[in-house]
Amino acid sequence: MNIQSIQLSSNPQSTLTAYSLDTTKRMKNISIRPAVLILPGGGYYYTSDREAEPVAMAYLSEGYHAFILRYSVGEDKGFEDSFRDAEEALAYIRNHASEFGVDPERIAVVGFSAGGHLAASLGTMGTNRPRALILGYPCILSTLEDVLAFPVPSLEEKVDGNTPPSFLFSTFEDQIVPVEHTVEFMRALTRAGVPFESHIFQHGVHGLSLGKPLSSAGQRSMVDEDFSQWFQLSISWLHRLMGDFPLDRE
Numbered sequence: 001m002n003i004q005s006i007q008l009s010s011n012p013q014s015t016l017t018a019y020s021l022d023t024t025k026r027m028k029n030i031s032i033r034p035a036v037l038i039l040p041g042g043g044y045y046y047t048s049d050r051e052a053e054p055v056a057m058a059y060l061s062e063g064y065h066a067f068i069l070r071y072s073v074g075e076d077k078g079f080e081d082s083f084r085d086a087e088e089a090l091a092y093i094r095n096h097a098s099e100f101g102v103d104p105e106r107i108a109v110v111g112f113s114a115g116g117h118l119a120a121s122l123g124t125m126g127t128n129r130p131r132a133l134i135l136g137y138p139c140i141l142s143t144l145e146d147v148l149a150f151p152v153p154s155l156e157e158k159v160d161g162n163t164p165p166s167f168l169f170s171t172f173e174d175q176i177v178p179v180e181h182t183v184e185f186m187r188a189l190t191r192a193g194v195p196f197e198s199h200i201f202q203h204g205v206h207g208l209s210l211g212k213p214l215s216s217a218g219q220r221s222m223v224d225e226d227f228s229q230w231f232q233l234s235i236s237w238l239h240r241l242m243g244d245f246p247l248d249r250e
Contacts, residue, residue, distance in 0.1 A: 001060070006092065010084040011072050016092060019056050019066040020100050029246050032097075034106035034238070035065040037090055037130070041113025041137075041207065044073050044082060044149040048207070050222070051112040051136075054215040059110075062235050063245060065102050067093055071118065079152045083125070086118050091128050106242045108132035110234075113177060113207060114139050117152055120185065123166065124158035132241055133166040134234050137174055137206055140181040147176060159188035167237045168198040169230040176206035197237050201227045 006016040023030060036059045040051035047070045056066035069089045072081035090107070097104040109130040111119025116138025123133045139147070142154035166189060170182040179200055189196045204227045209215040211228035 008085055008088050008092075010088045011081065014072055014085045015070045016089045017068045017070075018093075018100060019060055019068075021060060021063065021065060023101055029248060030063070032101050032103045033063060033065050034108070034242055035067060035093060035100070035102045036134075037067045037069060037093060037107060037109045039069055039071065039086065039109065039111035039115035039118045041111070041115040042073060043147055044077075044079075044114045044152070045075075046073055047071065047115070048112070048209070050207070050209045050215045050217055051115065054210055054212075055110065055112075058210060058231055065100055073149065075149050078150050079121075082118055083121055086122050087126055087128060090122060090126070090130060094128065106131055108134055108238060108242075110134040110136070111138060112136040112209065114148060116140075117155065120155045120166075121153070121158075123163050124155055124160065125153070129162060130164055132164050132238065134238075135166060135168045135182075135185070136230070137170040137177050137208075138168070138181060138185065139177050140185045144177070156184040156188040159185070159192045159194065161192050161194070163189065163192060163194045165194060165241055166196040167234050168196060169201070169227075169233075171201045171204035171206075171208070171227065173203055174206045197233075199230055199233060201230075203227070 002020045004018040008014045040047040042048045052068045059066045071085040094104045109119040116135040140155045204224045211224045216222035
């Protein structure tokens with residue numbers, strides 16, 4: 001595996017980290033791979049380590065190339081800064097797809113909380129949209145002034161027929177980003193005729209990431225076995241949407 005750190009021109013302090021799996025002659029059914037662009041949460045104040053490399057490692061284990069974007073954050077920034085970083089990162093992956101061994105038509109954006117807002121922004125407002133959205137307990141509505149570092153657009157109003165198919169997961173018990181955000185995005189997708197799959201788990205606090213000890217930072221509240229099922233469910237959904245690696249030999 002090759003790991004590369006890329007500085008963005010939109011903000012030299014923002015970094016795109018590329019995790020590229022090796023391609024070998026013995027893996028004849030894999031010449032190029034799908035990829036995920038991961039946008040960690042953190043209320044636009046920071047980008048969460050728990051929703052970054054652990055998530056990348058999980059998708060790498062399923063054969064995906066993985067990219068983590070540490071986008072512009074902080075009260076001295078604005079939504080436009082973060083959005084510019086995300087657009088540049090997605091364009092960079094597509095423009096350098098042959099170098100990374102990425103299929104440019106099979107790139108999903110995975111975002112959590114505020115990173116889910118940024119991912120959904122790419123899917124609804126971006127000039128260069130991903131093939132799929134995977135949104136974990138995403139901020140969608142513009143009603144979180146006390147939670148986010150700066151004002152953001154309300155994305156249920158931005159959904160259109162070009163919004164990519166979406167996979168959403170959240171919890172009923174989330175007290176930071178109420179499940180209403182997920183539900184309103186689902187309603188908007190339905191109105192626009194955009195296919196989606198959603199899993200709303202009853203139990204679990206905000207920010208569960210993978211829901212496993214390895215992504216918990218030692219917090220028991222960040223581990224939930226039922227919630228952790230979202231990851232394999234997302235893989236099954238991606239396989240149905242974008243295909244799996246071909247099986248062309250007995």
